[in-house]
Amino acid sequence: MRPTTRQAIQRFWQTANARDWEPFAALLHPEVIYLVPQTRERVRGRAGFVDLFRTWPGQWRADLQQLIADDDQAVSTILFHVDGEESTGISFFEFDTGLISRITDHWPTPYDPPPRVTTHIERY
Amino acid sequence: MRPTTRQAIQRFWQTANARDWEPFAALLHPEVIYLVPQTRERVRGRAGFVDLFRTWPGQWRADLQQLIADDDQAVSTILFHVDGEESTGISFFEFDTGLISRITDHWPTPYDPPPRVTTHIERY
Numbered sequence: 001m002r003p004t005t006r007q008a009i010q011r012f013w014q015t016a017n018a019r020d021w022e023p024f025a026a027l028l029h030p031e032v033i034y035l036v037p038q039t040r041e042r043v044r045g046r047a048g049f050v051d052l053f054r055t056w057p058g059q060w061r062a063d064l065q066q067l068i069a070d071d072d073q074a075v076s077t078i079l080f081h082v083d084g085e086e087s088t089g090i091s092f093f094e095f096d097t098g099l100i101s102r103i104t105d106h107w108p109t110p111y112d113p114p115p116r117v118t119t120h121i122e123r124y
Numbered sequence: 125m126r127p128t129t130r131q132a133i134q135r136f137w138q139t140a141n142a143r144d145w146e147p148f149a150a151l152l153h154p155e156v157i158y159l160v161p162q163t164r165e166r167v168r169g170r171a172g173f174v175d176l177f178r179t180w181p182g183q184w185r186a187d188l189q190q191l192i193a194d195d196d197q198a199v200s201t202i203l204f205h206v207d208g209e210e211s212t213g214i215s216f217f218e219f220d221t222g223l224i225s226r227i228t229d230h231w232p233t234p235y236d237p238p239p240r241v242t243t244h245i246e247r248y
Contacts, residue, residue: 037212039237041245048244055241066216068199073192075199077216088161090214090230092190092201106214106232113163117179120172121165 002098006069009076009093012100013064016053025050029099036105049103058082062089126222130193133200133217136224137188140177149174153223160229173227182206186213 003011008027015024025046034043034052043049060082067076074093079086087107094102113121127135132151139148149170158167158176167173184206191200198217203210211231218226237245 035248036237038232038234040234040248041237041240042248043242043244043246045244048242051244052240052242057241066197068192068194068197068216070192070194073190075192088230090232092192106212106230107235108162108214108230108232109235110162110164111231111233113160113165116165116176117181118167118172118176120167120169120175122167124159124164124166 004069005072005074005093005095006067008095008098008100009067009069009074010064012093013062013076013078017061019054021050021054024053027100029096029101032099032101032103034103034105036107038107056082128193129196129198129217129219130191132219132222132224133191133193133198134188136217137186137200137202141185143178145174145178148177151224153220153225156223156225156227158227158229160231162231180206 012024012027028046028049030046031044032046032049034049043052060080062078062080065077065079068074072095076091078089078091080089090106090108092104093100136148136151152170152173154170155168156170156173158173167176184204186202186204189201189203192198196219200215202213202215204213214230214232216228217224
């Protein structure tokens, strides 16, 4: 039975963390496109995308924080831990015939707040 | 009739762009929390959150690019145009009794790609 989009993304991160590349690859469309708009980087095709993950250096682990899914799209936020550092990753997934066909990744980093007009903002 | 989470977020951006603050405020929980993790900024309460939008400087417009919604959460990506500049905003929305009770905003900005191990990455 075809997994729901929600189940597919849970499995995506589970198999990635387990370095279990065969079931990981089985979630992907053969012509999957991976995009990082911030760096304008792209990977085309299942083999290349699996290689990106398979060769990622360091002892990394992705902790799934949040998952929102509808019938043919999903988004996850992860806390990505590698070598004592952590960063937040936001991944948008699109599906085609039940397989992940497009992944768009965002890595927001801290910045100093600009001047604000409202007086209702506080820091935490 | 209570709008779906999807309808609520469509209406959120429509009323914001129209500066139509009464129906905008009606979508919000009285104790809504707004968070920007990158700057560690927070706004608490409906009046303060409406003020943040109402006082935002410049001729701005938020173009809704993508919307994913389930029963009690949603995420939108917008292209935020202000004074000839544009940036991508990713907003996570949580709901309580049909009202937006928590908004977490991310503003990813361009950065230079780090060295990559895989040979499958190209620039676009």
